[in-house]
Amino acid sequence: MRDFRSERVKAIPPSGIRKFFDIAQEMEDIISLGVGEPDYDTPWNVREAAIRSIEQGQTAYTSNSGLPELRSLISRYLFDRFGVDYSPKNEIMITTGASEALDIAIRSVVNPGDEVLVAEPAYIAYTSGVMLSGGIPVYVPCTEKDHFRLTPDALMEKVTPKSKVLLCNFPNNPSGGVMSKDDYKAISDIIIDHDLLLISDEIYNELTYEGEPASAASIDGLRERTITINGFSKAFSMTGWRVGYLCAPEELCSAALKIHQYVMLSAPTGAQYAAVEALKNGWDSCAGMVSEYHVRRNLFVKSLNRAGLPCHMPKGAFYAFPSVKDTGLSDVVFAERLLKEHKVAVVPGSVFGPSGEGHLRCSYAVSRDDLLTAVARIEEFIGKL
C-alpha cells in the first residue's frame, strides 16, 4: 500500500509536547501551567444569550461572513478601541475561532515558495499553517533584551526579495511581549518598502496590563496591507465556543471568505449570538478578569524571580516566560524533570521557535494558590540542581 499522506503533512514535525501530554495524563496532583486558555467560565449573560438563541430556534447557518449585528458591533469596537475603521459590510468576517481566521488568512495569500516571515517565539500553528500552503517560514527573532518585541533591525535582517508576508502576534503567546503603537510604527516603513502583507494576530489585545493596547492596522500605511485577526476566546473566556474574526480590505477579506464559504460555511450560530452579547454587555466581566490576571502576573513573576528563575515582567497575554539558562538545563529537560519529579507542567520555550530556547512558558491563568504552590515546587527543584 502507498503512503497516502501528503508530502506537506509529512513535512510538519510532530508537536513538541505530545510526550509531556502523555506523562501528565498518567499522573495525579499535577499543577498545570501548560494551559493556553482562561480559567474563568464564560460570563453568565453570554451563556444565557446563547441558550436563548437556541430556544428561539436560531439554529440555522448564518450568512458566510457571519451575523450582520455581530459584524457591526466588531466594527464599532475596533474603531472605538483602536481607531481602526473596517466596514461591517465587506471587510469583517466571522470565523470558527481565530485559528480558522489564521488558516484562511495564510491560505488566501501564500503561494508555494513564498517566504513568510514569522516573528518568533510564536504560537505553534503559524509554522504549520505556512507549510501547509507550501510557503517557507522564515523566523524573525524577538528576544528578551528587546522585551520580546519585533524590532526593525531584526526584521531587516530576514527580509529578502522572496518575502511576501509578515506574521506576528502581540501581545505574544508565549513571551507576553507587547507592541505599542510606536513599536508598530517603527517597523511599518520596512513593511511598506518591501511591499509585505502583515497578518496580525491580536487575540490577546484586551489582556494588556501596562499602556494602551495597539492594533497594527491603526498605523498610517498599514491598514491596506494588513489582515487583522481577533476573537472572543481570551477577552471573554470563550475558548470552547470557537468564534473569532478576520478583518481586511475588501479584496483580501473576500479572498479569505472564498475559502471560508467552502470549508466552514459559517461560524457556529449559537456562538455568534453569544459573541453579540459579549460585545454588548461583557465588558465588566472582561475588566474583572483582566485585573485578576494583572495581580496574578505580579505575584507569579515576582515569586519566580525570588525562587531563582529570572523572568522579565510580561506586559500582556497570560504567560510568564522565565529563563532556565542559569540552571544549566535545556528548557526541554527542565520541563520534563519538573513534570516528572515535581508535578508542575510547563511548556518548553523551544516549542515556540529558536528564540524560545532556554525559556519556559508558564500560564498564570490558574488560581493564585496553584501559582504559589507551583513556585514552591519549582524552587525545590532548582535547589536540588
Add this chain to the structure above:
Amino acid sequence: MPVRLMDEKDRMLLKLIEEDCRTSYAVLADMLDLDEDGVEKRIRRMEEEGIIRNYSACIDWEKAGDGHVAAILELKVTPERDFGYDKIAERIAHHNQVRSLRLISGAYDFSMLVYGKDIHEVTRFVSEQIAPMEHIKETATILIMKTYKENGYEIFEKKGRERLPYSF
C-alpha cells in the same frame, strides 16, 4: 466619606481583601507591586478611617451541624419627628438576633435578616420583641428555606471544569 483620596492600589487592595482577608501582606505586596510595609500602612489607614470595618469568615453553619433558622423580616414603621428612621433603627439593630438591617424603598420601610435556633425562637423574637415596639405598624416574616449564594459566592455544588493539561 473617605478622609483622603483613594488611589487605584487602595481600591485593588480592598477588592483583594474583601475576597480573602487572610491573604498575607507579602502576597498582597507582590500582587499590587508594593512592599509589605506599604500594604500594612494602607490597610491600617483604611481601618482607622472606617473603610475596612471588620474581618469575618463566611461559614456554612448547616455543614457545621449547627443549623439555624434565618428569616427576612420586613417592617412598616412610623418615622419619628426629628429623628426620622434612625432612632428606631438603632433600637432594632441592638438585638443580637438581627444580622442585618436596611432601610428600603417600597411597601415596607425596613428589611432585616434575623437568625434563631429554630422557628419558634424566630417567631417569639418577632412577636415579643419587635412587633410590640412603639412606631412599628406592621411586620412580615419570610422564612429562608435555602441559601444558594452569599456574599458573592455561589454555595451549591458545581461540577468541576474539564481542562486539558496542555493547550497552546
